[in-house]
Amino acid sequence: MTDKNTVDFQEGRCSIECVAQFEHQVTGVTVSEDNRIFVNFPRWTEDTAVSVAELLADGSVKPYPDEEWNAWRNARKDELTPDDHWVCVQSVVADGRGSLWVLDPAAPAQSHVVDGGPKLVRIDLATNKVKQTIAFDEEAAPQGSYLNDVRFSLEGDYAYITDSGVKGALLVVEVASGKAARVLDGDESTQMKKGLDVKADGKVLRRPDGRGVEFSADGIELSNDGQYLYWQAIKGDTLYRIKTDALRGAGMRGEDVSGEVENYGTNGVNDGLLIPRGTNRMLLTSVEENAVRMRDLDKGPQAPIQTLVQDERLRWPDTFSQGPDGTVYVTTSHIQDSAFFKPDAPPALPTQLWKLQPA
Secondary structure, X not given: OOOOOOOOOOOOOEEEEEEEEEOOOOOOEEEOOOOOEEEEOOOOOOOOOOOEEEXXXXXXXXXXXXXXXXXXXXXXXXXXXXXXXXXXXXXXXXXXXXXXXXXXXXXXXXXXXXXXXXXXXXEEOOXXXXXXXXXXXXXXXXXXXXXXXXXXXXXXXXXXXXXXXXXXXXXXXXXXXXXXXXXXXXXHHHOOOOOOOOEEOOEEOOOXXXXXXXXXXXXXXXXXXXXXXXXXXXXXXXXXXXXXXXXXXXXXXXXXXXXXXEEEEEOOOOOOEEOOOOOOEEEEEEOOOOEXXXXXXXXXXXXXXXXXXXXXXXXXXXXXXXXXXXXXXXXXXXXXXXXXXXXXXXXXXXXXXXXXXXX
C-alpha cells in the first residue's frame, strides 16, 4: 500500500471518516478494481426497497444491477420468482476479475429460507448484466441456514462461504459447475460458543423473548497466498483456519475434514475479517468494543490483539473491503440498535459506511 491516504498497519493506529450514510440497515460493502463501491441491505427488520446498490459519487445509491432484480418484496412474494430477484442479500464481493458476486441466503428476518431463493450470482461489471447464477438446494442451504459471506480462491475457481445459521457450516463451491459441498456442518469450529453472551454498550444483548445474539460461522477471510481459509462465529471468540487444499479435495468429495481444522487463538467477539493486501495482519471488526482491531498472523495463535481505532460511531462494525488504492472501508450495521433488540426502534435503521484514515 503506497497511497499516502491509506493506513500503514504497522503503525497500529488510524481514525475513521464517514463515506456515506444510509437510511436502511447496511451489512456488506465491496470495492471493484476500478473503484466502484457496492453495498447491500438485507431484509431483516424492514421490507427494504433496495437490496443491492452501487454507491454513487453524490452519496446516493442506485439499485444494482437494475430495478427488476431489486423488485422482490416480502409482501409480493407470491408474485415474483426468487431465483432471479434479491430476496435477502447478506454480502457482495467484487472478485478483481471484472465481476461482482452477490450472496443471497434468501431468509428474510434471518428466519424461513424461501424455497428456490438461496444463490450466488455473478454480475459482469462491464455490462451490468447477470452472467451466472449458482443456486443452492436444501442440502447446501437447508432450513435454518443463513449463508453469510464469501471468498474466492486466487484462481477464482472455488468459492468458500460461511453459514451463520442455527447450525453453522462452510460451503465449498466449484464455480464453473456450481457444485456445492457442505462441510464442517455442526463442527465445533463453525458453531456458536455455549455460555458466551455478546454484549453491546457493556450489556448483554437480548431480544424480547430472551434470546441473545445467535450467529454461527460468520466472518471469513482467505490468506494472501490462498493457502488458508480463516473464519469465526460472532457468538464465539475463537479464530479457526483450514488449508484450502483440504476443502477443495476431501471437502468436495464429502469427506470429514474436521481433523484439518486449526484453532488459531482467541480473537474476542468479531464480525468481519480482512487481511489487507501485502500483509499478514488480520483486521477485526470488534463489535463489543466499537472498534477495529488487528492481530499479526505471523505471530501465531498467541498473537496479541491491538486496537487500531475505537470510536463510539462504530456501532457494530460489520464488513470490511479494501479498494484498489489500499483504502480500507467498513460498514456499521447497528445491529444492537435494531428492532431485533430494541422493539421501539424504527424498521428502517440509519447506518453508515466508513473508511480508515491515518491518525
